[in-house]
Amino acid sequence: MSRALSLLMIAAALALTPACVDKSKEPEFLKLPPGYNPVEADLTFNKEHLNEFNSMGVKERDKFVDDLKAAEGSFRGQALVQSGNGLAETVEDSQYGDYEVMASVPDPVLFEITIDYQIFTSTELGKKLTPHGPVEFSGTLVDLRYDAESKPRKLILRVKADNIQNITK
Structure with a gap:
């Protein structure tokens, strides 16, 4: 009796376990646009550049980051919006926007490395963004x-974005 009950429990567990999801059968409206490609696109931290950054020593990384901060408007990135809100003038970060x-890149760009962004911009640009949608931005690295x-x-990464827009294509 107990063996039959055990087999019944195992069968029920297997029957209720969801099968692997086939991404090619994902509904069209859930797919990200082809323009969203943080791994291969020409970005500051795509797979190739992140591999170079990952291979640097501590002093090299520090110099690289300082150079990025000094090169105004040269940072480019893509990510999925998580949330957005206005900043009061009394908030220290309001100096950037x-x-x-x-926003974040939830899937690893290189190995298991993921990227999180805190992007500062104008209310005019920020309010136009689609919640949980892909965005592309350019600006200056803050930190x-x-x-x-x-x-x-x-x-x-903390970025002061001069330009940020939804990726639709």
């Missing part, structure tokens, strides 16, 4: 933190 967008010791590794 009056609207803050939190970079690389958690090389954490698992998964994470790159956390």
Whole structure:
């Protein structure tokens, strides 16, 4: 009796376990546009550039980050919007823009490295963004933190965006 009950429990567990999801059968409206490609697109931290950054020593990374901060308007990125909100003048970060967008690249760009963005822009540009949609932006790097010791590794970037827009194609 107990053996039959055990087999019944195992069969029920297997029957209720969802099968692997086939991404090619994903509905068209859920697919990201082809223009969203943070791995291969010409971005500051695409797969190729992130591999170079990952291979640098600490001093090289620091110099690289300082050079990026000094090169105004040269940073380019893509991510999925998580949230956005206005910043009051009394908030310290309002010096970079009056609207803050939190965005991320949830799938690893290289190995297991993921990227999180805190993007500062104008309210006019920020309010036009689609919630949870892909965006492309360019601007100036404000700060970079690389958690090389954490698992998964994470790159956390703060960017002052001069231009930010939805990716539709």
